[in-house]
Amino acid sequence: MYAPVPGDAVDQPTAPIPKRDFTWQAAAHTYVCPQGHRLVHVETSRQKRSGTETVVVDRYRCPAAHGGACPLRARCAPASGASHAGVRSEYEEHLEALRARMATPEAKALYRLRGQTLERINADWKQHRKLRRFSGRGLARVRGAVGLIVLAHNVLTLGAERAKALAPGAEAATPSGITT
Secondary structure (H helix, E strand, O other), rough: OOOOOOOOOOOOOOOOHHHHHHEEEOOOOOEEEOOOOEEEEEEEEEEEEOOEEEEEEEEEEEOOHOOOOOOOHHOOOOOOOOOOOOEEOOOOHHHHHHHHHHOHHHHHHHHHHHHHHHHHHHHHHHHOOOOOOOOOOOOHHHHHHHHHHHHHHHHHHHHHHHHHHOOOOOOOOOOOOOOO
């Protein structure tokens, strides 16, 4: 998969310190902050995601002894005033692998090509087919709505390709852009 990594935003001087600036130490099962302080494990919980899916999340916090004198305290936890609380999902290794893959020049080149195909279709669905939100609840209704949009897209694509093929002086064209 080639996609942007969730949570990787552009750094700002006043923004909270991003997780990627914290070093994960797998052997000790903890994070180390940019100032060299080791975060301690506070709790393990399950967070609900979409539908019935839950994700196991470990929460880490810098000990209070380090937090008060830290020069990065204002950026570490500006909202709560408490020390930094790092969160590590059970899928964090997969995100780190994706982050490393997306940092390569090959991945950046492939991701740039995405706008020529898939993003154009998504934009068409949002702008011209008004697929910005679903009117019904439940997976069955969403699948039905998306299925109708895909069907409409394929019919329009076939119609456009047929019109090209029937145009005077046109070569036999093969349908392109058909979505499954």
